Amino acid sequence: MEKVIVGLMGFGNIGSGFAAILEENKEQIECSLSRSIVIKRILVKDPENFTDLNITEEYFTGNADLILNDPEIDIVVELIGGVHPAYEYITRAIESGKHVVTANKAIMAIYGRELFALADKNRVSIRFEGSVGGGIPIIASLTRSLAGNQIEEIVGIINGTTNYILTRMYESNMSFQDALSEAQAKGFAEADPSSDIEGEDAAYKISILTHVAFGVYVKPEDIPCTGIGQISETEIEFANELGYKIKLLATVRRNNGNGSLDIHVHPTLVPFEHPLSSINHEFNALFIKGNAIGDLMLYGKGAGSLPTGSAVVGDVMEIVRIMKNDVFEEKLYTSRYHIEPTSISLGASAYYLRFKVKDKPGVLGKITTTFGKSDISLQSVVQKGRGGSSVDLTLITHEAKRDRLDAALNEIRKIDEVEKVSSILMVQKTP
Amino acid sequence: MEKVIVGLMGFGNIGSGFAAILEENKEQIECSLSRSIVIKRILVKDPENFTDLNITEEYFTGNADLILNDPEIDIVVELIGGVHPAYEYITRAIESGKHVVTANKAIMAIYGRELFALADKNRVSIRFEGSVGGGIPIIASLTRSLAGNQIEEIVGIINGTTNYILTRMYESNMSFQDALSEAQAKGFAEADPSSDIEGEDAAYKISILTHVAFGVYVKPEDIPCTGIGQISETEIEFANELGYKIKLLATVRRNNGNGSLDIHVHPTLVPFEHPLSSINHEFNALFIKGNAIGDLMLYGKGAGSLPTGSAVVGDVMEIVRIMKNDVFEEKLYTSRYHIEPTSISLGASAYYLRFKVKDKPGVLGKITTTFGKSDISLQSVVQKGRGGSSVDLTLITHEAKRDRLDAALNEIRKIDEVEKVSSILMVQKTP
Numbered sequence: 001m002e003k004v005i006v007g008l009m010g011f012g013n014i015g016s017g018f019a020a021i022l023e024e025n026k027e028q029i030e031c032s033l034s035r036s037i038v039i040k041r042i043l044v045k046d047p048e049n050f051t052d053l054n055i056t057e058e059y060f061t062g063n064a065d066l067i068l069n070d071p072e073i074d075i076v077v078e079l080i081g082g083v084h085p086a087y088e089y090i091t092r093a094i095e096s097g098k099h100v101v102t103a104n105k106a107i108m109a110i111y112g113r114e115l116f117a118l119a120d121k122n123r124v125s126i127r128f129e130g131s132v133g134g135g136i137p138i139i140a141s142l143t144r145s146l147a148g149n150q151i152e153e154i155v156g157i158i159n160g161t162t163n164y165i166l167t168r169m170y171e172s173n174m175s176f177q178d179a180l181s182e183a184q185a186k187g188f189a190e191a192d193p194s195s196d197i198e199g200e201d202a203a204y205k206i207s208i209l210t211h212v213a214f215g216v217y218v219k220p221e222d223i224p225c226t227g228i229g230q231i232s233e234t235e236i237e238f239a240n241e242l243g244y245k246i247k248l249l250a251t252v253r254r255n256n257g258n259g260s261l262d263i264h265v266h267p268t269l270v271p272f273e274h275p276l277s278s279i280n281h282e283f284n285a286l287f288i289k290g291n292a293i294g295d296l297m298l299y300g301k302g303a304g305s306l307p308t309g310s311a312v313v314g315d316v317m318e319i320v321r322i323m324k325n326d327v328f329e330e331k332l333y334t335s336r337y338h339i340e341p342t343s344i345s346l347g348a349s350a351y352y353l354r355f356k357v358k359d360k361p362g363v364l365g366k367i368t369t370t371f372g373k374s375d376i377s378l379q380s381v382v383q384k385g386r387g388g389s390s391v392d393l394t395l396i397t398h399e400a401k402r403d404r405l406d407a408a409l410n411e412i413r414k415i416d417e418v419e420k421v422s423s424i425l426m427v428q429k430t431p
Numbered sequence: 432m433e434k435v436i437v438g439l440m441g442f443g444n445i446g447s448g449f450a451a452i453l454e455e456n457k458e459q460i461e462c463s464l465s466r467s468i469v470i471k472r473i474l475v476k477d478p479e480n481f482t483d484l485n486i487t488e489e490y491f492t493g494n495a496d497l498i499l500n501d502p503e504i505d506i507v508v509e510l511i512g513g514v515h516p517a518y519e520y521i522t523r524a525i526e527s528g529k530h531v532v533t534a535n536k537a538i539m540a541i542y543g544r545e546l547f548a549l550a551d552k553n554r555v556s557i558r559f560e561g562s563v564g565g566g567i568p569i570i571a572s573l574t575r576s577l578a579g580n581q582i583e584e585i586v587g588i589i590n591g592t593t594n595y596i597l598t599r600m601y602e603s604n605m606s607f608q609d610a611l612s613e614a615q616a617k618g619f620a621e622a623d624p625s626s627d628i629e630g631e632d633a634a635y636k637i638s639i640l641t642h643v644a645f646g647v648y649v650k651p652e653d654i655p656c657t658g659i660g661q662i663s664e665t666e667i668e669f670a671n672e673l674g675y676k677i678k679l680l681a682t683v684r685r686n687n688g689n690g691s692l693d694i695h696v697h698p699t700l701v702p703f704e705h706p707l708s709s710i711n712h713e714f715n716a717l718f719i720k721g722n723a724i725g726d727l728m729l730y731g732k733g734a735g736s737l738p739t740g741s742a743v744v745g746d747v748m749e750i751v752r753i754m755k756n757d758v759f760e761e762k763l764y765t766s767r768y769h770i771e772p773t774s775i776s777l778g779a780s781a782y783y784l785r786f787k788v789k790d791k792p793g794v795l796g797k798i799t800t801t802f803g804k805s806d807i808s809l810q811s812v813v814q815k816g817r818g819g820s821s822v823d824l825t826l827i828t829h830e831a832k833r834d835r836l837d838a839a840l841n842e843i844r845k846i847d848e849v850e851k852v853s854s855i856l857m858v859q860k861t862p
Contacts, residue, residue, distance in 0.1 A: 022579075024723075025722065025723065028579075029578070135576075135721075135727065141576075144748075145560065145568030146566075146741065147748045148452055148459075148744030148745050150456055150459055275709060291455065293731060293732070296566065296568075296731040298728075299727065300725065300727040300728065304725075306725065310723035311724075313578075314575060314578055318578075
């Protein structure tokens with residue numbers, strides 16, 4: 001059987017999962033491709049740690065050139081993570097005429113455009129299914145099955161760490177800190193969890209999806225992003241009583257094809273009837289609206305050695321199918337408009353607001369009057385804890401633009417009885 | 432821009448949706464393919480009904496030969512439905528070297544093997560994403576993104592009519608008959624709903640998925656199939672009190688790769704925590720277990736003009752991409768084992784059983800003893816309506832094989848106080 005030779009860069013969580021799947025499902029993969037996939041060499045930091053496992057001389061190597069300069073290697077699988085030197089390795093691989101598969105969200109979010117163009121120029125393929133949603137086939141679905149749709153909206157739970165924390169806080173009435181510690185102990189959060197908690201990880205991923213779905217490139221750092229560090233167990237309980245779960249949602253919506261986008265990562269109240277409200281623990285889900293397909297949701301494990309490894313194997317197999325035909329799929333990701341957005345905003349949303357106010361007659365009236373003056377109407381008002389010196393006042397607005405809301409909140413902060421605006425969360429519509 | 436010429440057969444619900452999407456999303460499709468897709472001719476029963484719409488002479492035609500014998504037509508899109516003459520048209524199209532896209536579940540379930548082989552022989556593609564789950568990208572995901580997985584199990588809600596009926600019975604405590612009438616009025620059920628209600632439609636679809644996922648061909652008529660005609664609103668209420676919704680599930684599970692399958696279409700109690708329990712109304716969902724990806728669920732509209740049209744457009748676009756490269760994807764569906772199953776069974780399942788019994792002391796003891804003798808253990812027992820001459824006794828068993836269960840039930844029917852075995856439903860495990 002003809003062999004396709006792979007150079008693997010990185011042998012951590014995902015890299016070892018990738019190799020394990022190739023081994024475990026060898027018969028199935030060969031049966032499907034009429035080719036065998038062989039890892040010739042693996043780049044690791046400390047090859048001396050792998051001497052027991054060494055099958056051939058220099059199977060594990062610390063020298064990237066042994067992969068990048070090896071003309072026998074057809075496909076480079078980059079699973080090192082981080083931006084440098086992974087980006088340079090990917091670039092060199094493409095320039096050497098090698099196909100590339102990666103699960104690197106930072107690189108695809110920051111350098112996707114450059115890499116797509118470089119791959120087209122060198123007539124090779126680059127695939128990156130594992131960079132968003134682990135094994136969930138979201139990139140493939142957007143690129144292929146849904147290609148006949150104008151995608152209108154993507155809303156997703158695309159960070160497993162924060163979803164695990166929020167789920168545990170909900171289930172067990174834990175504090176954020178305790179849930180984070182548990183997530184770290186179980187391997188669902190890193191020692192430094194800030195990129196996940198603050199929403200940066202989700203911003204990378206929604207940037208990639210925006211590029212693939214709309215052909216619009218948004219820099220991850222331009223995406224308005226609010227993390228979950230401020231969410232308390234009280235907030236989760238209040239939301240629950242109102243019929244919502246709190247989830248960290250990444251959202252992108254295209255406005256009438258003029259290139260303007262509503263895009264954000266924001267903690268959001270999701271109504272119990274919405275399918276995203278039942279996505280728990282480390283699971284991810286993507287809710288997609290297309291003008292032909294209507295609502296579609298994809299749900300699965302958003303991270304982990306084998307689920308992400310599954311996406312990488314799928315990508316490698318897809319490239320092998322293309323190689324068999326000795327062609328390359330030109331402009332798979334670059335044929336669309338491929339523009340920068342004309343403007344970015346948070347868009348309109350209903351908001352959940354919690355105030356700490358002095359329990360005096362008339363305070364509710366003052367607040368609602370201020371909203372009324374700003375043309376913001378309210379869906380519901382709940383007052384809690386009557387009797388103490390200060391009480392919690394929870395409001396849900398109808399849809400409003402954020403700048404208008406912020407202006408109203410500035411006025412409200414000036415009201416004597418208002419001690420604090422404790423929470424500003426988005427509220428998701430029922431689909 | 433180069434044109435790809437399509438002959439469309441059928442202009443009903445899906446056919447007109449397909450044409451509408453091509454028109455509405457023309458710019459997007461051309462941008463993505465660098466080709467335009469043009470429908471040259473549409474086969475309809477009564478072309479004279481379409482004279483107002485006629486753009487060119489014989490755009491609508493009653494003569495299939497004008498499509499099948501036209502060398503200019505690259506792709507035949509078959510959306511007539513039914514087995515004959517659609518099967519003969521597809522066969523002739525392939526033999527004339529035309530690619531075929533269809534959403535015809537009956538043909539793909541009954542003749543899939545023959546058509547895959549014929550397409551390979553004639554070096555053309557056949558695509559059928561729309562035949563299962565409307566717009567949900569299930570065939571593409573199984574064939575491509577999940578190609579590196581050994582699929583272990585597929586469990587799906589793949590019939591929108593029965594899901595709509597069961598949802599309405601649950602929501603509004605309606606009778607089966609009333610919910611069916613409402614579904615018919617809303618266009619979710621046909622005038623003769625028997626194929627949906629009795630599970631035949633779901634059996635076609637699970638047969639197709641079994642072929643694609645496992646390379647194992649099961650005749651639809653060999654699939655054990657129980658419909659929902661016997662489900663009463665009382666049953667739904669009982670299940671709800673126990674923490675379950677009743678869904679018509681289609682299930683296939685491969686046993687240790689020896690070619691033996693557990694496969695069935697059966698009304699099933701789905702625990703509230705299971706993602707499938709929240710799939711309501713006309714929506715479909717597929718829950719897939721792969722040895723690398725773990726659990727994956729795809730959810731969307733399982734039928735309808737635009738969702739199914741979306742799948743058909745996606746298939747046509749995929750073929751256009753292949754045509755551009757002037758290659759063909761050999762053995763995409765036939766490279767796997769492609770065998771018949773060594774055996775088919777219902778497999779082991781927990782069961783929900785309801786008995787009508789005389790309210791006399793000792794009857795419960797007699798029933799549980801009989802189960803004990805057959806090595807069937809019980810998870811829970813609920814007795815309802817104490818006081819009347821007869822009462823409802825509801826039991827949930829632990830996992831048991833169906834033949835053993837049936838043997839026990841035969842013994843139980845002999846007990847004097849047992850008036851009737853009212854219900855035998857499966858119970859789904861929490862994932």
